[in-house]
Amino acid sequence: MSPVPDLIAVVPVRDGQLPAGGLEAISEARGLALVVGTDCVSAAEAARGIARRVFTVEITDVSPAALGRASAEGIKQAASGRSVIVPASPDGRDLAPHLALALGYPLHSGATEIRSNAVYLARQGGLGIAQVRVEGAFIATLQPGIRGVDPVPPVELQVTPLEVTIDSVGHSVVSVEVRPPDASTIDLAEAPRIIGGGAGLVDADRFELLANIAATLDASMGVTRVITDRGWATHERQIGTTGVVVDPRLYIAFGISGAVQHTSGLGQPDHIISVNTDPHCPMMQMADLAIVADANQVLDALASEVALTPVSGS
Amino acid sequence: MSRFDADVIVVGAGPAGSCAALALARAGKNVILVERGPFAGSKNMYGGVVYPRILDELIPHWWETAPVQRWVVRRSTMILSDENAFTIDYRTPSWGEPPYNGATAYRPDFDHWLSQQAVAAGATLVTSTTVTGLLRDPAGRVNGVRTDRPDGDLSAPVVIACDGVNSFLAKEAGLYTATDASNFTVGVKETLSLPRSVIEERFGVRDNHGVDIEILGGTSGVNGGGFIYTNLDTVSLGVVLKLPKLTAQSKRPEEIIAGLKAHPAIAPLVEGATVQEYSAHVIPEAGLSMMPTMVTDGMLVAGDAAALCLAAGIWLEGVNFAMASGMYAGRAAAAALEKGDVSAKGLSGYTDLLENSFVLRDHRKLKNIPGLVLSDRVQSKYPGFVTSVIERVFRVDNPNPKPGLRRIVREERKRAGIGLLDLVRDGWKGMRGFG
Amino acid sequence: MIAVCLKWVQPHGASDDRFAGISAADQSALELTLRTAEARGDEVVAITAGPIGAERALRDALACGAARAVRIDTEAGTSSSSIASALAREVATADIVWCGDYSVDRGTGSVPAFLAARLGVDQALGLIDVEINGNGSQIRAIRRLDGGRREILSVNGRAVLSVEGSTARLRRAALRSVIAADSASIEVRPSEFGGVAEPELVPYRPRARVLPAPAGQSALDRVRMLTDAGGTPSRTETVVLDPPAAARRILDTLREWGYLT
Ligand SMILES: Cc1cc2nc3c(=O)[nH]c(=O)nc-3n(C[C@H](O)[C@H](O)[C@H](O)COP(=O)(O)OP(=O)(O)OC[C@H]3O[C@@H](n4cnc5c(N)ncnc54)[C@H](O)[C@@H]3O)c2cc1C
Numbered sequence A: 001m002s003p004v005p006d007l008i009a010v011v012p013v014r015d016g017q018l019p020a021g022g023l024e025a026i027s028e029a030r031g032l033a034l035v036v037g038t039d040c041v042s043a044a045e046a047a048r049g050i051a052r053r054v055f056t057v058e059i060t061d062v063s064p065a066a067l068g069r070a071s072a073e074g075i076k077q078a079a080s081g082r083s084v085i086v087p088a089s090p091d092g093r094d095l096a097p098h099l100a101l102a103l104g105y106p107l108h109s110g111a112t113e114i115r116s117n118a119v120y121l122a123r124q125g126g127l128g129i130a131q132v133r134v135e136g137a138f139i140a141t142l143q144p145g146i147r148g149v150d151p152v153p154p155v156e157l158q159v160t161p162l163e164v165t166i167d168s169v170g171h172s173v174v175s176v177e178v179r180p181p182d183a184s185t186i187d188l189a190e191a192p193r194i195i196g197g198g199a200g201l202v203d204a205d206r207f208e209l210l211a212n213i214a215a216t217l218d219a220s221m222g223v224t225r226v227i228t229d230r231g232w233a234t235h236e237r238q239i240g241t242t243g244v245v246v247d248p249r250l251y252i253a254f255g256i257s258g259a260v261q262h263t264s265g266l267g268q269p270d271h272i273i274s275v276n277t278d279p280h281c282p283m284m285q286m287a288d289l290a291i292v293a294d295a296n297q298v299l300d301a302l303a304s305e306v307a308l309t310p311v312s313g314s
Numbered sequence B: 001m002s003r004f005d006a007d008v009i010v011v012g013a014g015p016a017g018s019c020a021a022l023a024l025a026r027a028g029k030n031v032i033l034v035e036r037g038p039f040a041g042s043k044n045m046y047g048g049v050v051y052p053r054i055l056d057e058l059i060p061h062w063w064e065t066a067p068v069q070r071w072v073v074r075r076s077t078m079i080l081s082d083e084n085a086f087t088i089d090y091r092t093p094s095w096g097e098p099p100y101n102g103a104t105a106y107r108p109d110f111d112h113w114l115s116q117q118a119v120a121a122g123a124t125l126v127t128s129t130t131v132t133g134l135l136r137d138p139a140g141r142v143n144g145v146r147t148d149r150p151d152g153d154l155s156a157p158v159v160i161a162c163d164g165v166n167s168f169l170a171k172e173a174g175l176y177t178a179t180d181a182s183n184f185t186v187g188v189k190e191t192l193s194l195p196r197s198v199i200e201e202r203f204g205v206r207d208n209h210g211v212d213i214e215i216l217g218g219t220s221g222v223n224g225g226g227f228i229y230t231n232l233d234t235v236s237l238g239v240v241l242k243l244p245k246l247t248a249q250s251k252r253p254e255e256i257i258a259g260l261k262a263h264p265a266i267a268p269l270v271e272g273a274t275v276q277e278y279s280a281h282v283i284p285e286a287g288l289s290m291m292p293t294m295v296t297d298g299m300l301v302a303g304d305a306a307a308l309c310l311a312a313g314i315w316l317e318g319v320n321f322a323m324a325s326g327m328y329a330g331r332a333a334a335a336a337l338e339k340g341d342v343s344a345k346g347l348s349g350y351t352d353l354l355e356n357s358f359v360l361r362d363h364r365k366l367k368n369i370p371g372l373v374l375s376d377r378v379q380s381k382y383p384g385f386v387t388s389v390i391e392r393v394f395r396v397d398n399p400n401p402k403p404g405l406r407r408i409v410r411e412e413r414k415r416a417g418i419g420l421l422d423l424v425r426d427g428w429k430g431m432r433g434f435g
Numbered sequence C: 001m002i003a004v005c006l007k008w009v010q011p012h013g014a015s016d017d018r019f020a021g022i023s024a025a026d027q028s029a030l031e032l033t034l035r036t037a038e039a040r041g042d043e044v045v046a047i048t049a050g051p052i053g054a055e056r057a058l059r060d061a062l063a064c065g066a067a068r069a070v071r072i073d074t075e076a077g078t079s080s081s082s083i084a085s086a087l088a089r090e091v092a093t094a095d096i097v098w099c100g101d102y103s104v105d106r107g108t109g110s111v112p113a114f115l116a117a118r119l120g121v122d123q124a125l126g127l128i129d130v131e132i133n134g135n136g137s138q139i140r141a142i143r144r145l146d147g148g149r150r151e152i153l154s155v156n157g158r159a160v161l162s163v164e165g166s167t168a169r170l171r172r173a174a175l176r177s178v179i180a181a182d183s184a185s186i187e188v189r190p191s192e193f194g195g196v197a198e199p200e201l202v203p204y205r206p207r208a209r210v211l212p213a214p215a216g217q218s219a220l221d222r223v224r225m226l227t228d229a230g231g232t233p234s235r236t237e238t239v240v241l242d243p244p245a246a247a248r249r250i251l252d253t254l255r256e257w258g259y260l261t
């Protein structure tokens, strides 16, 4: 990879907890980060082994606007002129536009990679990548789960608190509570085997069948966002950056194109099977076994097969 | 405007409906065109050629804007026996230039374009809306339609049903006398992708010129026929099959298409093509014999809804009949509105227009052809008979001298088990029928 | 006034406007806009920044009950922040602005946040569940956070809200409204923002090594976890099979891999 421009990662944290893709953003910025939010110190500590230098901006008002203004202040003090990279986590995406306006930088959202003179952005529902030339300072959000992290010697971590004051204002949107992932999500997030269904499956009933087949192969069912958007499955079932991030050993994809926002939430399965009519889509490229066929019919066939062949999970 | 929502409601934005709406809008009438698809033609299928001459009356220089794939400069009729083929092939460059004769086109393109002509002329097109029934006044005259939308009733003195084959509107209006399955054929079609250059090589055409091939035989013993049309970078290949036979022989249409594609005379044309789309649709084919009453109080029927589709062996035309009947229905409705009489009598100008145009004349002329072409004898015996006659005429069997044609015909006729009388009778029927 | 921002999108590779439309997310946004306005007895304004074709989306909105429709005549390739600035001018006085969470083509979800920043109001984005109280004064919403966590938000005042496609099903417009909307007038505004040529798209190909967002205790375990996350290198085998054969092949492969006995 060609040398990246001088970057600093801006990572919004809640009660010391790093967001999805936070560490990857720090790695992309070669270990330099500004952590903004509440209990930044624990967050910085949690980045030990990946971050080299962390500036912290502790603030009480964690509205995206306030986070934006505060981190802009921090950047001006500690890393003026550097381009900024923010994890494309829900909080990161909330923050980035505010930061961009505060700094007067252009925003490039949904980057999969950042090079010396260009950023690569996921477009068209994650099926296309746009290469955008950049000159001068910019801000980009980085797709979580794509890059991974580069370890650094843990001893190197150096943490510097910054003094930033922003006049806090009243709010019309108030965070009432943050709920932990609900059980049904956990089962998916931790499932060693997942059978996924996407827009290649033609109607809602397909997903009942899919769930049954999953059960028979003692796997959990996951879906793509197209499916949750259609209301054919609940949000707890959505795999991907805005859904559940999973890490199964086995993934079987029926009618899934493999858009980056989906696959980047997939972890790194040991084995992938993909059934799709389009042999060229990303999911088929990723698969160990890529079967070109109508997923709907294969499901039916599979249903009758598993019925007759007694299967027990190993 | 009056107590009505519109002067005329046209149901269905296929070729018939759009032409009806266009004609009415031109006549200054307030017309609403209701279509169930998200846009006109979105779900419509057909074989692939249209002969739009009739559009000269509605859209001068239509060929400059119509979305066509290729202009048909070549028409062939193929007679297929098990593995032999006899083809009559005609080609003329003149069909490849204005005013043209026929063209291949995709329905989602063509129907959409036609509907936009109507809209441009002032018609109101309402899409994603399905007509679910007719409204009637106390006297039982049709005066509107009900749709599947909330507050979905629309009233108008005249309703024109262009809702296609099996028109449930025409049935609801009681215009059909019991329709039995033997009157229908089912059309099944594959759209096959091939590179443009390959198509042009295999079918011997250039530029945007194309071919229309109608096929007799090759339908694995099920009475029917086939067709092949060339688009820019796809080929439409399909079969039209008699419903009762199909069900009787319990063959799946896919199998029959596969059989046709495998025929030695067809295979080289479509070799290596990938199936892009598979579609099936019913065609009203018995022509005159099953046409409904076209007019009732406050309502007209046009296009396939009126069974005005000509499927007679080497002819498979419906779009042009639909466009014409739609246009005439529109004109008749406009005239009736002028006269202020939209009763069956007031609207009867429609039937006259049909009678005096190609629409019913062609149907009358060819009334016996479907029956003949789809008759068991023609279907099961003639293709073999014809091809073997030709085969013997052209086979060089030296040192034996060439046999005389009469002898060959006699022998092959006997071999095929075709009685002389039948042959003569069918020949005569054919002459009269096509003549 | 309650405003909704609708983006007209042509599906990737679609040749023309026939296949274009607004996303499921924008449809949900429109439905929620109508509900909020009904609860408050307020009026709905639908806004789009885009080409003339986009007016079809506005007409649908009018047919569904919007009082006014505005199209800002922006060029293709106008940046999200410029789009937001253009939209902000039209919704400056809106109490609530509803948006979809992501547009299908650009899909960055940044316009709503830019919009909030421009308007200087709060935001609640990526909502997956929305409850509007009786008189529309209070909105309770659930938002996704990462790792399957959920944030419960309460909205009582001016704000920009963006929703996912499944939050509300758009109502079916009454027939007469559809016909009326067909000839209704749409306010068109010029745009002072230039567009830049949209960059070439290359098909997305996953990198050879895709790493999960780590979830260990200390960074050290995470590092360990990441560095020894070996996994078999992808050696794709592509086969074309009929359904029954495909099913059998899947089961055989699962046995071969030891997932089934
Ligand atoms: C910012 C952002 C965040 C997102 N977050 C997520 C996320 O967290 N999770 C997520 O999943 N998506 C997410 N998306 C959406 C994502 O970009 C894709 O749109 C989505 O993953 C595509 O889902 P899909 O593969 O089911 O549908 P498509 O991309 O439409 O793919 C359908 C596939 O089915 C195949 N197919 C069609 N017919 C058949 C058949 N009969 N048999 C077999 N195969 C068939 C097609 O070839 C195609 O490959 C996000 C998008 C954005 C912009």
Ligand SMILES: Cc1cc2nc3c(=O)[nH]c(=O)nc-3n(C[C@H](O)[C@H](O)[C@H](O)COP(=O)(O)OP(=O)(O)OC[C@H]3O[C@@H](n4cnc5c(N)ncnc54)[C@H](O)[C@@H]3O)c2cc1C
Residues within 6 Å of the ligand: B011, B012, B013, B014, B015, B016, B017, B034, B035, B036, B037, B040, B041, B043, B044, B045, B046, B047, B048, B049, B050, B051, B129, B130, B131, B132, B162, B163, B164, B165, B186, B187, B188, B189, B238, B280, B281, B282, B283, B302, B303, B304, B305, B308, B309, B316, B317, B318, B319, B320, B322
């Ligand atoms: C396999 C096959 C091959 C053919 N090949 C050819 C050919 O090559 N050349 C040719 O000229 N003809 C061909 N035809 C015949 C031709 O397709 C028809 O004759 C022609 O489409 C008739 O046009 P129409 O407008 O009457 O009906 P259609 O084209 O069927 O249009 C009916 C319209 O009404 C709409 N509609 C139906 N019901 C409702 C409702 N309740 N509410 C609202 N809208 C409704 C439908 O969506 C449709 O848009 C073929 C037909 C078939 C089946």
Ligand SMILES: Nc1ncnc2c1ncn2[C@@H]1O[C@H](COP(=O)(O)O)[C@@H](O)[C@H]1O
Residues within 6 Å of the ligand: C005, C006, C007, C008, C023, C025, C026, C029, C047, C048, C049, C050, C080, C083, C087, C098, C099, C100, C101, C102, C103, C104, C106, C107, C108, C109, C110, C111, C112
């Ligand atoms: N050009 C536009 N016109 C109107 N609304 C838009 C436009 N672009 C984006 N939006 C709104 O912002 C949401 C997110 O879009 P995006 O930020 O492009 O992912 C969309 O769902 C719309 O509600």
